Amino acid sequence: MSIYKGQTLTLSIFGTSHGQSIGMTLSGIPSEANINLDVLQEFMARRAPGNSPLSTSRKEPDIPKFVSGLKSGSSRNSRNLTTDGSEIKAIIYNRDVKSSDYSKIANTPRPGHADYTAHVKYGGLEDSRGGGAFSGRMTAPLCIAGGICKQLLAERGIYIHASIHDIHGNAEDPLSEIKKAQVLRDSVGGTISCTISGLDAGYGGPLFEGLEGRIAEIVYAIPAVKGIEFGAGFESTRMYGSENNDEFYYDENDTVCTRTNNCGGILGGISDGMDIEFRVAIKPTPSIARSQRTIVYDSTEEAVIEVQGRHDPCIVPRAVPCVEAAAAVVIADLVLTEKAVSSAASKKSKGLTTASPTSASSFGLASDDLSHLRSSIDEIDLQLLNLIERRLQIAESVAAYKKENNLGIIDSNREASLLKRIQFLSIDDLADLNEEIFKAIIRASCKHQEKFLK
Numbered sequence: 167m168s169i170y171k172g173q174t175l176t177l178s179i180f181g182t183s184h185g186q187s188i189g190m191t192l193s194g195i196p197s198e199a200n201i202n203l204d205v206l207q208e209f210m211a212r213r214a215p216g217n218s219p220l221s222t223s224r225k226e227p228d229i230p231k232f233v234s235g236l237k238s239g240s241s242r243n244s245r246n247l248t249t250d251g252s253e254i255k256a257i258i259y260n261r262d263v264k265s266s267d268y269s270k271i272a273n274t275p276r277p278g279h280a281d282y283t284a285h286v287k288y289g290g291l292e293d294s295r296g297g298g299a300f301s302g303r304m305t306a307p308l309c310i311a312g313g314i315c316k317q318l319l320a321e322r323g324i325y326i327h328a329s330i331h332d333i334h335g336n337a338e339d340p341l342s343e344i345k346k347a348q349v350l351r352d353s354v355g356g357t358i359s360c361t362i363s364g365l366d367a368g369y370g371g372p373l374f375e376g377l378e379g380r381i382a383e384i385v386y387a388i389p390a391v392k393g394i395e396f397g398a399g400f401e402s403t404r405m406y407g408s409e410n411n412d413e414f415y416y417d418e419n420d421t422v423c424t425r426t427n428n429c430g431g432i433l434g435g436i437s438d439g440m441d442i443e444f445r446v447a448i449k450p451t452p453s454i455a456r457s458q459r460t461i462v463y464d465s466t467e468e469a470v471i472e473v474q475g476r477h478d479p480c481i482v483p484r485a486v487p488c489v490e491a492a493a494a495v496v497i498a499d500l501v502l503t504e505k506a507v508s509s510a511a512s513k514k515s516k517g518l519t520t521a522s523p524t525s526a527s528s529f530g531l532a533s534d535d536l537s538h539l540r541s542s543i544d545e546i547d548l549q550l551l552n553l554i555e556r557r558l559q560i561a562e563s564v565a566a567y568k569k570e571n572n573l574g575i576i577d578s579n580r581e582a583s584l585l586k587r588i589q590f591l592s593i594d595d596l597a598d599l600n601e602e603i604f605k606a607i608i609r610a611s612c613k614h615q616e617k618f619l620k
């Protein structure tokens with residue numbers, strides 16, 4: 167078992183590549199967070215093996231079975247679940263295990279893999295099949311946790327997106343490098359870019375509390391990661407200060423912004439309100455079918471091995487969601503731990519120049535108050551969402567009736583009387599605004615009905 171200890175979140179990942187199962191326990195997620203299982207499964211599928219000729223042929227559906235922490239939500243959709251505040255525990259059973267691939271190389275560590283170091287540490291008791299506890303397969307549970315955290319963050323307007331930057335140095339046609347490597351019975355690595363947007367200024371802290379270190383800690387847990395750089399990173403060593411410094415300005419909403427983002431959205435270990443940008447270096451897959459020299463355990467002999475079996479010719483494409491997952495876990499931990507820092511705190515209009523949680527209160531708006539207000543809004547949004555979903559379900563029945571009776575979708579009389587009723591029920595000065603909102607709801611409903619009339 168391997169454990170990540172954040173300040174609020176604890177994530178433990180268990181199992182091995184060829185054992186019965188792998189899985190994770192995530193604690194610290196508050197109750198009432200909405201988790202949609204379809205969204206989670208789509209995320210898991212981006213990482214799952216066997217989905218492309220450019221990945222390992224091992225086929226694993228990677229559908230997590232939740233054994234605690236999630237309950238049915240208030241919506242009728244059984245795929246919409248809610249956290250209940252207890253530990254979230256999920257298991258994935260390994261399906262497509264072919265351990266015979268590993269029997270020939272049991273005594274000869276693969277260069278570049280963790281076989282040798284695991285052997286030293288666990289004295290021969292380690293399970294090296296499929297990489298054992300060091301396998302890239304262990305990123306499936308990481309993606310369960312990360313997928314949950316991504317949904318939690320999206321509800322707070324924070325989004326994480328990673329993509330392939332280059333493979334083997336080729337940013338124009340990266341996938342062609344994998345095909346070349348396959349022909350050569352070799353492997354290649356590459357770089358993944360990741361952007362975190364929507365995180366307010368003021369998260370993190372100096373020295374050991376710095377955001378770069380916290381993100382790096384969890385990104386380095388992904389097997390095959392060999393480097394991480396933020397913003398201009400190593401390139402900044404070739405710049406003058408005048409080129410590297412990100413000049414400040416106020417945007418049209420009087421929010422503090424920077425003209426460039428060479429610091430990658432982090433200054434002094436603290437988020438500056440711009441996107442957090444970093445790149446991750448992934449080494450070439452260690453298991454390759456070409457001859458390589460190695461040693462034979464418990465002897466002084468050397469040997470030549472050619473690794474058989476199913477392997478990713480390049481880890482980069484499947485590591486992209488893993489990087490998003492790692493970033494999501496650490497940012498969720500940060501957001502759940504630190505008091506929400508008012509985005510208003512970095513606005514000129516409030517007369518504030520710093521984003522520190524303590525200074526916010528001295529200007530009349532305590533960050534505590536703000537986070538309470540925001541959580542009330544989140545709660546209302548949830549109710550609205552459920553009500554809108556119920557309304558759309560009823561609209562489906564209306565569509566069925568219209569289809570049966572050859573009626574058109576738009577009924578202007580009905581729409582006019584509905585809007586009139588809204589005007590009547592509204593508080594005076596909100597009547598026009600409410601009418602606009604309901605017009606949008608009616609439009610969405612008609613669009614939804616159209617699907618059922620085809």
Ligand SMILES: Cc1cc2nc3c(=O)[nH]c(=O)nc-3n(C[C@H](O)[C@H](O)[C@H](O)COP(=O)(O)O)c2cc1C
Nearest residue numbers: 279280300301302389390391452453477478481484
């Ligand atoms: C998604 C993913 C898939 C991987 N697939 C393979 C693979 O098929 N074969 C392999 O030898 N290594 C694979 N790896 C990399 C090894 O697990 C990793 O190199 C090994 O555990 C040693 O760890 P290190 O490279 O971090 O030192 C994969 C890693 C990830 C993240």
Ligand SMILES: C=C(O[C@@H]1CC(C(=O)O)=C[C@@H](OP(=O)(O)O)[C@H]1O)C(=O)O
Nearest residue numbers: 215222224296297300301302303475476
């Ligand atoms: C199965 C996955 O990746 C595995 C990662 C891996 C390794 O050494 O890291 C070795 C291979 O395992 P096997 O030899 O059993 O096919 C990959 O298939 C996965 O990521 O789900």
